[in-house]
Amino acid sequence: MSKVMKETGLPYTASKKTLGRRLKNNYIGWLFILIAAAGISLFYFYPMLRALLLSFQSGMGANLEYVGLDNYVRLFSDPTFIAALTNTFIYLLIQVPVMIVLALFFSVLLNDATLKFKGFFRTAIFLPCVTSLVAYAVIFKYLFGVDGLINKFLMNLSLISEPLDWLSDPLLAKFTIIAAITWRWTGYNMIFYLSALQNVDRSMYEAAKIDGASSLQQFFYITVPMLKPIILFTSIISTIGTLQLFDEVMNITNGGPGNATLSISMYIYNLSFEYSPDFGYAATVSYVIVILVVLLSLLQFKVAGDDK
Amino acid sequence: MRKIKRIATYTFLSVASIVSIFPFLWMLVSMTNKSVDVTQGRLLPGTYLLENLQALFDTVDMGTALLNSTIIAVITTFLTLLIGSLAGYGFEIYRTPGKDRIFNLLLLSMMIPFAAIMIPLYRLFGGLPFFGIDTLAAAILPTIITAFFIFFFRQNTKMFAKELVEAGRIDGLSELGIFFRIYLPTMKTSYAAAAIIAFMNSWNNYLWPLVILQSPEKQTIPLLISNLGAGYSPDYGLIMSAIVIATLPTAIVFFVMQKHFVAGMMGSVKG
Incomplete structure (x- = not known):
């Protein structure tokens, strides 16, 4: 009973x-x-x-009226929006893969049982996670300034002959943002992979070694497939995070030079609070992020889940 | 071959560690130096620490920002944990019909990008009397209820021995009494991990306070640092002191409770 x-x-x-x-x-x-x-x-x-x-309304401040799909049509001919969208995709396509590969690489190196100073390396690489986004963004802004330490360092190594204007060159400014985000989040992703690696049976690697598999082969044929779910998880949260990128862009480059580093979130902020407020159009732009979050998450599930 | 691989591994990890740690060392060292020395690339500790701190609290209102950030973070942490754990417990312990459908619906809110709800939230608070724009309450309110903590506490409640609930009922405790007298004390570790995430999120939150808090007296530390950083002739020594103070609480928590911290971080989400 x-x-x-x-x-x-x-x-x-x-x-x-x-x-x-x-x-x-x-x-x-x-x-x-x-x-x-x-x-x-x-x-x-x-x-x-x-x-x-x-998102179906337009007007300044509180004087809003329904305009149907006008805002959505406006998106396609709005150069600032297109710039913000392009930049966000550049961040996504370069920063997320670079960070995930780096994090995977670190975690594989750190998973070696015979490695010395493991605790130190792990703590050091994880440390950037304790900073607030604004605080580290300001630090990166200064490090990459014209008279900043990065330039001094590169000149001392004779890699460059005169200081680079990191924050005023469209390409270098994007690089700076990508470098900053990578610095902040690689350790974060690494700990996910490290804890997942602990569940991978070591005998699989032993067997692979006996079969003569190189480290690279072990990485691609054992590590990556075993970590697939967690790689999917981290790439989804990194994608969502990057789509919402705001603090770094605001504090390192303020979206400049021109709109070369502007992110979608920052454009929404500008539309609402910096330019003469157009809440309706800002809401339309924000729905683009919503749609992208849903689409890209589904896409990643599809790409990763094909054999399940 | 093996030896070369070893050396490469150590070199690579050392470089990565230096790159990771360097900004921290730089801000600590710069905090003790004059602004001019920082600009010239001085990397040795100086003797200007007290002057920098003095200037930070005198020329910009670091005291007020510290107070605001502390009030917001403490209240937020307390309410987030209370509401999140009540809900997580409720979802796991009771057989409320349809609860899983509601739970999944609530989880869906984790996918909502903040930028998408920022404007309606701003307009919502614009019409409120006591929680309106430019109040600490408005900065706190929308941040205390997140699906993440409901999820977190539901997961953690799975490890809670349900017999204790029955035992509490037999002892004549009310349902809330069971929650506060039995559940809460036995789940201390979960609360500790949750507190770390909630406090850090609130302490470092930037976009919502930027939108909702407008007057200088309401400024939080991230807003203050952002303003300082945007200045044309920055006083590096002063700004680095502010950044060190902003980083200190989370750094201390990290070093004192590394396990909880990492567990908490793994539960929280980038963004």
């Missing part, structure tokens, strides 16, 4: 008393969830809906 109870979740003979108790517990269960559910509805779902409505 108790087995039946466990499996169905229902008492074998529901007396009035237990039924009452069950209803009471259901009701209390709701109370526990209530604040959270109400809060998420109010601060996430309701604004999402409002943003959707806003």
Whole structure:
């Protein structure tokens, strides 16, 4: 009888008393969830809906009127939006893969049982994660300044003859943003891979070695397939993070030079709070991020999940 | 061949470690130097630490920013943990009908980019009387309820012995009493990990405070640092002191509770 109870979740003979108790517990269960559910509805779902409505409106400040799909049409002929979208994709296509490969590489090196100073290396590479985004962004801005340490260092090594203007050159400025994000997040991704690697059976590597597989082959035929779920997970969160990139761009280059480093999030901020406010169009741009988050997550699932 | 590989590994990891640590060393050293010396690339500790700190608290209002950030982060952490753990516990312990559907719906909110809800939130708070724009309450309120912590506590509650709930009922405790007297004390470790993430997120939060807090008296530390960094003739010594102070709480937590910290970070999400 108790087995039946466990499996169905229902008492074998529901007396009035237990039924009452069950209803009471259901009701209390709701109370526990209530604040959270109400809060998420109010601060996430309701604004999402409002943003959707806003995206069909236009006008300055509070004087909004419905304009149908005008805002969405405007996207295609808005050079600033296209610049922000392009930049965001450049960050995505270069920064995320570079970071993930680096993080994988570090974790494989650190997973070696015979390696000395493992704790030190791991802590050091993880350390950038303790900084606030604004704080490290400002530091990178100074390091990459014309009279910053990066230039001094490169000149001392005679790699460059005169200081590079990292933050005022469109290409170098993008590089600086990518370098900064990579510095901040590689260690973060690394710890995911390190903990996943601990679950990989070492005997697989032993067997591979006996079969004469090189380290590179072991990496591609054992490590990568074994870590596939976690690589998928980290690439999705990195993609979502990059699509929302704001703090670094705002504080390192302020979107410049021109709009060479502008991100979509920063463009939304500018549309709402820097230029004469156009909340409607800003909401339209923000829905582009929503759509991209959904599409890219689905795409990554599809690419990674083809054999499952 | 093996030896070359060894050397390459150590070289590579050492370079990576130096690159990772260098900005920290630089900010610590620069905090003790005059602005001119920092510009000239001085990498040795100086004697200008007290002057820099003095200037930080006198010329810019670091004291107020510290106070605001602390108030916001402490209240946020407390409420986030309370609401998140109540919900996580509720989802796991009670057999509320339809709860899994609601749970999945709530989780969906983790996919919502903040930039997409920032404007409606700003307009929402614009119409409120006591929690309106430029109040610390407005800076706190939308950040305390996140699906992530509900998920976190539900996962952690799976390890909680459910017999304790029955035992509590037999002892005549109310359902809330069971939560506060039995669940909360036994789940200290989960709360510690959650507190670290919640505090860090709040302490470092930038975009929402930037949008909602406008007057200088309401400034938080990230806003202050951002303003200092945007200046045309930056006082490097002063700014580095501010950055070190901003980094200190999270760095201390990291070194004191490394395990919790890493566990917490792995649970939190980039962005």
